[in-house]
Amino acid sequence: MSVAEQMLRSHPDERDEANRDRVLECVEACLACAQACTACADACLGEEELDRLRECVRTDLDCADQCAATGRILTRRTGGDTRLVRAVLEACAQACASCAEECERHASHHEHCRVCAQACRRCERACRELLATL
Amino acid sequence: MSVAEQMLRSHPDERDEANRDRVLECVEACLACAQACTACADACLGEEELDRLRECVRTDLDCADQCAATGRILTRRTGGDTRLVRAVLEACAQACASCAEECERHASHHEHCRVCAQACRRCERACRELLATL
Amino acid sequence: MSVAEQMLRSHPDERDEANRDRVLECVEACLACAQACTACADACLGEEELDRLRECVRTDLDCADQCAATGRILTRRTGGDTRLVRAVLEACAQACASCAEECERHASHHEHCRVCAQACRRCERACRELLATL
Amino acid sequence: MSVAEQMLRSHPDERDEANRDRVLECVEACLACAQACTACADACLGEEELDRLRECVRTDLDCADQCAATGRILTRRTGGDTRLVRAVLEACAQACASCAEECERHASHHEHCRVCAQACRRCERACRELLATL
Numbered sequence: 001m002s003v004a005e006q007m008l009r010s011h012p013d014e015r016d017e018a019n020r021d022r023v024l025e026c027v028e029a030c031l032a033c034a035q036a037c038t039a040c041a042d043a044c045l046g047e048e049e050l051d052r053l054r055e056c057v058r059t060d061l062d063c064a065d066q067c068a069a070t071g072r073i074l075t076r077r078t079g080g081d082t083r084l085v086r087a088v089l090e091a092c093a094q095a096c097a098s099c100a101e102e103c104e105r106h107a108s109h110h111e112h113c114r115v116c117a118q119a120c121r122r123c124e125r126a127c128r129e130l131l132a133t134l
Numbered sequence: 135m136s137v138a139e140q141m142l143r144s145h146p147d148e149r150d151e152a153n154r155d156r157v158l159e160c161v162e163a164c165l166a167c168a169q170a171c172t173a174c175a176d177a178c179l180g181e182e183e184l185d186r187l188r189e190c191v192r193t194d195l196d197c198a199d200q201c202a203a204t205g206r207i208l209t210r211r212t213g214g215d216t217r218l219v220r221a222v223l224e225a226c227a228q229a230c231a232s233c234a235e236e237c238e239r240h241a242s243h244h245e246h247c248r249v250c251a252q253a254c255r256r257c258e259r260a261c262r263e264l265l266a267t268l
Numbered sequence: 269m270s271v272a273e274q275m276l277r278s279h280p281d282e283r284d285e286a287n288r289d290r291v292l293e294c295v296e297a298c299l300a301c302a303q304a305c306t307a308c309a310d311a312c313l314g315e316e317e318l319d320r321l322r323e324c325v326r327t328d329l330d331c332a333d334q335c336a337a338t339g340r341i342l343t344r345r346t347g348g349d350t351r352l353v354r355a356v357l358e359a360c361a362q363a364c365a366s367c368a369e370e371c372e373r374h375a376s377h378h379e380h381c382r383v384c385a386q387a388c389r390r391c392e393r394a395c396r397e398l399l400a401t402l
Numbered sequence: 403m404s405v406a407e408q409m410l411r412s413h414p415d416e417r418d419e420a421n422r423d424r425v426l427e428c429v430e431a432c433l434a435c436a437q438a439c440t441a442c443a444d445a446c447l448g449e450e451e452l453d454r455l456r457e458c459v460r461t462d463l464d465c466a467d468q469c470a471a472t473g474r475i476l477t478r479r480t481g482g483d484t485r486l487v488r489a490v491l492e493a494c495a496q497a498c499a500s501c502a503e504e505c506e507r508h509a510s511h512h513e514h515c516r517v518c519a520q521a522c523r524r525c526e527r528a529c530r531e532l533l534a535t536l
Contacts, residue, residue, distance in 0.1 A: 003300045003387050007307035010379035012314040031299055032271045038343045039275035042463075045456050046280040046346035054447050055213040061444075061463075062207045062218055068336065069203035073196045075306045078314035079189040081232040084196055084225075091218075091225035098215040111278035119271050137434045137521050141441035144513035146448040165433055166405045172477045173409035176329075179322050180414040180480035188313050195310075195329075202470065209440045212448035245412035253405050323481040330475045330486055337471035341464045347457040349500040352464055352493075359486075359493035366483040 004028055004075075011077045019133055023074060026126040030071030030092065033123035037064035037099060040116035047110065056102050056113065063099035066092050067123060074130075086134050089127045096124035138162055138209075145211045156264045157208060163253075163260040164205030164226065170253035171198035171233060177246040190236050190247065197233035200226050201257060208264075220268050223261045230258035272296055272343075279345045287401055291342060294394040298339030298360065301391035305332035305367060308384035315378065324370050324381065331367035334360050335391060342398075354402050357395045364392035406430055406477075413479045424532045425476060431521075431528040432473030432494065438521035439466035439501060445514040458504050458515065465501035468494050469525060476532075488536050491529045498526035 001009075004027050008020060041060035044053040070092040073085065100120035107114035135143075138161050142154060175194035178187040204226040207219065234254035241248035269277075272295055276288060309328035312321040338360040341353065368388035375382035403411075406429050410422060443462035446455040472494040475487065502522035509516035 003304050003383065004307070006383045007304050007311070007380055010383060011307070011311045012316075027303070031303060035295070035299060035339070035343060036271050036275050038340050039272070039279070042344040042346050042460070043275070043279045045459055048280075050452060050456070054452070057447055058210060058213045058444070059215060059218070062210065062214065062222075064340075065203040065206045066218075066222060069199040071303065072199045072306050072332075075303060076192060076196065076310040078310050079192045080196065081193060081236075084193070084200075084229050084232040087225040087228035088196075088200060091221040094221035095218050098218040102215075112275055115271065115274045115278060137438050137517065138441070140517045141438055141445070141514055144517060145441070145445045146450075161437070165437060169429070169433060169473070169477060170405050170409050172474050173406070173413070176326070176478040176480050177409070177413045179325055182414075184318060184322070188318070191313055192310070198474075205437065206440050206466075209437060210444040212444050246409055249405065249408045249412060326478060326481040327483060327486070330478065330482065330490075333471040333474045334486075334490060337467040340467045344460060344464065347460045348464065349461060349504075352461070352468075352497050352500040355493040355496035356464075356468060359489040362489035363486050366486040370483075 002028065004031075007075075008077070013077050022126075022130045022133060026130045027071055027074050029119075029123040029126040030067045030074065033096060033119045034064045034067035034071060036116045036119035037061070037067065040103065040112045043110070043112040053106065056106060059099045059102045060116065063095045063120060066095035070127070082134055086131060089131045089134075093124050093127040093131070096120040096127065100124065136162065138165075141209075142211070147211050153264075153267055156260075156267060160260040160264045161205055161208050163257040164201045164208065167230060167253045167257035168198045168201035168205060170250045171195070171201065174237065174246045174250035177244070181244065187240065190240060193233045193236045194250065197229045197254060200229040204261070216268055220265060223265045223268075227258050227261040227265070230254040230261065234258065270296065272299075276345070281345050290394075290398045290401060294398045295339055295342050297387075297391040297394040298335045298342065301364060301387045302332045302335035302339060304384045304387035305329070305335065308371065308380045311378070311380040321374065324374060327367045327370045328384065331363045331388060334363040338395070350402055354399065357399045357402075361392045361395040361399070364388040364395065368392065404430065406433075409477075410479070415479050421535055424528075424535060428528040428532045429473055429476050431525040432469045432476065435498060435521045435525035436466045436469035436473060438518045439463070439469065442505065442514050442518035445512070449512065455508065458508055461501045461504045462518065465497045465522060468497040472529070484536055488533060491533045491536075495526050495529040495533070498522040498529065502526065
């Protein structure tokens with residue numbers, strides 16, 4: 001069992017139990033995507049053809065910031081405002097979609113872009129699936 | 135001239151000049167709001183009646199995270215995806231509205247909630263005014 | 269293979285290969301600890317005896333912030349300043365030690381504090397082991 | 403009075419009053435530096451000679467992350483562990499010194515590097531002055 005799952009299961013509030021797997025998948029997808037985007041921006045920075053990767057660095061950094069914020073907000077289970085959570089999930093799904101599109105353009109040249117695009121698509125999907133239940 | 139304004143004026147890309155004041159106001163409002171929300175959550179934690187401030191701490195922390203991410207994303211002016219920026223501004227405006235509503239409930243008892251609610255309303259307004267131009 | 273490991277292996281710079289496992293363990297421990305601390309602060313906020321958990325919330329939030337920053341900084345492999353990385357690892361090891369001490373006080377009453385203390389101790393160890401190689 | 407100062411003055415804990423100006427200067431310097439470094443990394447990304455600015459982008463991003471974490475941790479006044487605060491301030495002073503050194507190399511060519519280096523030096527000084535009182 002991952003640390004995130006152990007933490008979720010030990011939370012004093014029991015509500016939302018039915019949704020626990022979707023919340024957990026979304027938290028873990030956000031954290032993995034934030035890390036992948038931070039790593040991809042940095043790997044781009046080390047590439048010879050950096051000049052053609054400016055937009056990729058930019059979108060990576062934006063996506064990393066939004067995913068990190070979303071992962072923290074979803075981690076919180078005490079109280080909270082559904083309108084806020086919904087808007088944050090929408091923003092995160094869009095950030096992931098934008099970053100995935102950009103990374104997919106470079107996926108055949110750079111393995112880090114290929115892996116990062118996958119992490120973005122997983123996170124986009126997890127956000128949309130959680131949104132559908134709210 | 136604030137550091138944020140000096141940085142914005144020295145950016146190599148000149149596009150968006152007409153919108154510069156709105157971007158700058160939004161960046162500064164996001165940073166001030168993130169700081170105020172972090173401080174308000176902590177001040178609540180030091181209050182005797184902490185029991186009645188749980189929801190306030192929660193919404194403060196969520197709003198701080200979203201404002202910090204939005205402030206970073208808006209600070210970036212190289213390239214970027216308008217769909218992403220728009221979704222992030224929508225999420226930030228909602229996070230600020232939710233947090234302001236909660237803090238306003240406690241504003242007559244706690245000066246930190248009153249000041250924090252003001253910072254949230256300023257940031258909500260700045261996000262909506264920038265959104266209207268995108 | 270985790271996303272973080274795939275990203276590390278696809279980085280254009282090959283230097284540091286000998287140290288790759290230690291860097292990877294430290295990145296993953298930082299991310300897991302940041303998430304656990306964010307979750308523990310929130311779980312404390314939902315506990316009836318919140319009054320006795322103020323210090324735990326505080327240290328959780330501080331540790332979450334330092335671990336998140338450290339995880340991002342360590343994720344970057346292009347260039348970088350060893351003095352900076354060393355100081356950040358020292359700060360992270362101390363944040364984890366402080367938070368673990370506090371959470372251990374509540375570990376017999378709250379499962380989330382027990383799990384969080386473990387995540388802190390793992391991260392403290394990973395930081396110290398990486399420090400020993402720099 | 404800035405929002406940060408209003409928040410600090412309305413905190414329920416009165417201890418540390420003598421040190422309030424130093425804490426406030428350090429919080430504000432951290433926030434301004436984090437924003438300046440985020441902006442400088444992005445401005446570098448938009449420069450024609452990006453190839454020569456790789457190290458500057460890297461150090462900017464690291465410094466932004468450490469300053470943001472330090473600004474949040476210092477903002478908290480309820481409880482807290484002095485060993486943790488001290489280690490975080492040391493890390494932040496080093497991150498600022500490293501980033502200032504790098505930005506100073508480009509200060510005559512790029513106004514954003516010149517302004518960013520100033521923000522780093524101010525933050526480094528504020529951290530060291532606060533450290534001297536702990």
